[in-house]
Amino acid sequence: FILGPVIFSVILSICYLFVLLVSAVVLDEYAKTEGAWILSLVKREYSVGTVLECAIKCNIEPAFTCRSFMYVEKDQECLTIPANGKIESVLRRTSTSLYEKKEYLMECVNGIGMDYRGTKSKTNSGKTCQRWASKYPHKPKYALMTPSTHPKADLESNFCRNPDGDSKGPWCYTTDPDTRWETCNVQNCSEECMHCSGKNYRGKISTTENGYTCQHWNAQKPHNHGYIPSALLEKYLEENYCRNPDGDPRPWCFTTSPSKRWDFCSIPRCTSDPPRVVEELTCATGDGSAYRGTIGVTASGKACQVWATQTPQQHNRTPDNYPCKGLELNYCRNPDHEKMPWCFTTDPETRWEYCKVPSCGDVPGPDYAAPPPAEEDCYVGDGTDYRGMVTETISGKRCQSWSSMTPHSHNKTPQVFPKADLRRNLCRNPDGDRAPWCYTTDPSVRWEFCSVNRCPTAPNIWSQMLSLILFSVDWLSDCKVGNGGTYRGPTSMTMLGVTCQSWSAQSPHQHASFTPESHPDKGMESNNCRNPDNDVNGPWCYTTDRNQKWDYCQIPDCAGLKCGQPVTKPRRCFGRIVGGCVSKPHSWPWQISLRTNTGVHFCGGTLIAPQWVLTAVHCLESSKRPSAYMVVLGTHTEGANEPSKQERKLEKLILGPGETDIALLKLESPAIINDKVLPACLPEKDYVVPPGTECYVTGWGETQGTGGEGLLKETGFPVIENKVCNRPAYLNNRIKDHEMCAGNIEGGADSCQGDSGGPLVCHAQNTFVLQGVTSWGLGCANAMKPGVYVRVSKFTDWINSQIKMNS
Known part of the structure; x- marks a missing residue:
């Protein structure tokens, strides 16, 4: 009597654990994608309470071979279908999860490939396969190899299969009347090899060509880096396996040796055919990686250098290193994920330039003729006309570029929707959904609505009264x-x-x-x-x-005055300070002007706490006395004649450790925090910003006569990983671990004289975080010479300890 309830409880717990185990095992057979839907004419609908029940329905589906199912939790709706994303188009649908059987997504064979369920449909010699159910041009002998005679062999299309256990592996009847059948060259799953430059390599080699053991991608020791698996999900940076996330000639990894930052991996090339590219001969879509035309002149009229030669430019973009990129003669190409086709030039003074390749369709290229961004970063109605600069979803995921097909293929392209302003990876609403959205860079989440608020409307007297009532009652906020x-x-x-x-x-x-x-x-x-x-x-x-x-x-x-969250939303201009965009007044409220005690602006800085400013040491070279300087906050003009201006003298200068270019300024009295003066947030200790992250620089610096003098200007550009920035053609190993690079490789966007000490902030989770202090560069906005910034995350402990010690 006493043990009965205890035993019953134990049995219930065991049953619960068993259900969890069964659920994990069954669902592990499927690849899940949130927000995805396949429109299939053939389907079966079921009403079930859990996703596990839906998976079981798919596994025992009697009507057809179930390759995937869709589950809508809110509707408790389950749909089993014979298709998957390799057979039919994947569409967007709110709160729907697509589960695809992994065995039907694999494009390799185990053993002789009797379990191969991929989509290869060409033979070794390139002949197209005949449908298994067809009797033309070849009638299957004795009707032995048909879907009806081999129901478990998946003979439902013209995909290569091995229904009879042929020792040579998957095969098919061909559509060539003279060739009855041939085997298909499908890669073996256990074969460690790569196609092309190994961008899609997913093997498990974790030792470099010089014998170094690879460092785990999610580790930051012994080498700090920005290739963070959770931020770059589309790069498949698993464990410590060799990968190629940055367009190098072949896979590589950071090493576990403190003396060797990174090294290439020795991975053989696959003998099976590489993925086919639909060649574009007269125009380019997206970044032009499929362009195979014959233009051999840059946008400025310079002749292109032959890719196979090393004169006058030495380089590693050779046909041998990039065998799948069409590097023929001197034709413009995009082998390494630049934003459009380019080439090395025959001019010894100009290493490389972009080419002017026509865009396919009636739309401009990726950044040509970009309309000015909206003044308000909010949307009206369903957001069809939204033209703001948000590139992040409501859950904080980065948006995929509209012209990219990785990790999600789709038809929402600039060519299909020429009036939807589908530039870069900006949130938009091309198809009339309820709000702006984007495809995400997370392979498991197809799309999400964006982190954009609806524009406020003018309230009437009744809604104002209601707001006052609600505001006075906290629990009803x-x-x-x-x-x-x-x-x-x-x-x-x-x-x-x-x-x-x-x-x-x-x-x-x-x-x-x-x-x-x-x-x-x-x-x-x-x-x-x-x-x-x-x-x-x-x-x-x-x-x-x-x-x-x-x-x-x-x-x-719920809004409030929080660090990194300005009341006036920034323009977020993707232009440049040198010839760039004038900021919206007070949209970067942490920007300060560092001045001489006579009031002359000469450097920038960032408010990080009411009484503390971060700037560059080289801005303080003229004097180490606090009385030589003053700080101005809350202004938009260099003249600083606004009523919102706050002036503060300095109490203390604290130079950064060693010879680093970072310094703390303590104000004589704290700044008054309001909608025009607000600190930026500090980053997590040792955090490295992932490459490609969009960040922003602001300042009153040199504009080289391009206009906007005397007004705060801004520019946005991507972060460049130190591994790339230290390449010989860029900054040639000048970048140290406590520094970071940001800018456009082609130039045109940069900070300049007078911007020194100012902020480089990056946007994440609706907040701007101070990641860099403007430090140095080789000229202003020069091609292949991005700006260099002190990496603030390397100094968070020092900053916090100095503030605590001197408070």
Whole structure:
């Protein structure tokens, strides 16, 4: 009697663990992609309570070979289909998860390949395979090799298969009347080899060609680096395996030897055919990597150098190093992920230049004729006309470039939607969805809505009175933090204006997953918008509209004066300070002007706390006396005649450790924090910004006569990993570990004299973080000479200890 409840509890626990184990095993057979949907004419629909039940339905599907299934948790809807992303197009759909059987995604064979279920459909000699169900041009002998005679062999298309256990591996009947059948050259799964330059290499070699053991990609010792697996999911930086995330000639890795930062790996080339490129002969799409035309002159009219030669420019972009990039003669190409086709030039004074290759379709190239960014980074209506600069989803994921097909292939391209302004990876709404969105760089999440707020509308007198009432009652505050999982506000209407159905009601829509009983701690007592499943897009509800089961609610973010979150949203101009964009007044409220005690501006700096500023040591060369300087905050003009101006004398100068170019300035009295004066956030200790991250520099520096003098200017450009920046053609090993590079390799965007000491801030999770202090460069905005910045994350301990010691 006493042990009965205990034994029962133990049995329940064992059963629960068994269910979890079965669930993990079954679902591990599938690759999951959030926000994805395959439109298939052939499908079976089921109503199930869990994704595990849906997976089991797919595994035992009697009507066809189930290659994938889709599950909608809010609707408890399960659809099994015979297709997957290799057979049919993958579309966008909110709150839908696509699960694809991994065995049908593999493009390699085990043993003789009887289990091969890939999509290769050409033979060794390049002949196209005949459909297995077809009798033309070759009738299968005795009708032995057909879908009906071999139902488990997956003979449903014209893909290479091995239904009869041929020792040579997968084969097919061909569409050539003179060749009845041939084997297919499919790579062996156990074969460690690479195609082309190894960009898609996913093997497990972890030793370099010189015998060094590879450092784990998620480790920062012994070598700090920016190739962070969680930030670059599309690069598949697993364990310590050799990879090629930056367009080098072949895979490489950082090593575990402190004396050897990185080294190439020795990986043989595959004997199977490389992925085929649909060649573009007269124009280029996206970054032009598929362009195979015959233009051999740069945009400025210089003749291109033959890729196979080393005169006058020495280089490693050779046909041998990049065998799949079409490096023929001297034709313009893009072998290494630049933004458009380019070439080395025959002019000894000009190493390389971009080429003027026409874009396919009626749209400009990636950055040509870019319209000015919107003044307000918010959207009206459904955001179809949104032209802001946000490049991050609501859950913090980086957006994939619209012209890129990696990691997600799609048809939302600048050519298909020429009026949608699908530049770079900017959030847009080309297809009339409810808000701006983008494809993500996370292979497991196809798309998400973006971190863009709806523009506020002018309130009427009644809404103003209601706001005052709500503001006075804290527990009714109608705003959300993050994804709104803790939201308990009163909103009970969807973003389209439909009243919410009570969570306890089962009419007009039946549901069992989300009720007050199933989620007692989620505040679901009424029909208020809630987020019981932690949906990244925020609170939602079932609706009282019989034709719309559920929808999201429009809940604003809870705002406040927080570091790195300016009240006036920045323009986020992708131009340049030298000839760049004038900033919106007070949109970079941490920017300070460092001046002589007579009021002459000469350097920049960043407010990091009410009484502390970060700048560069070289800005303090004229004097080490605090009385020689003053700081001006809260201004947009160099003249500093705005009423918002705050002036502070300096109490102390603290130079950085060693000979590093970083310094702390203590103000005589703290700055007044408001909407025009606000600190930037400091980064995590030793954090290395991933390459390609979009960051921004601001300053009143030299504009070289291009206009905007006397006004704060800004530019945005990507971070460049130190490994790349230290290449001989760039800054030739001048960059130290405590420094970082940022800029456009082709030049045109940079900081300049007078910007020194100012901020390099990077945007993440709706916050600007100070990652760099403007330090030095070889000229201003020169090609292949990006700007150099002190890496602030290397000094967070020093900054915090100095502030604590001198407070």
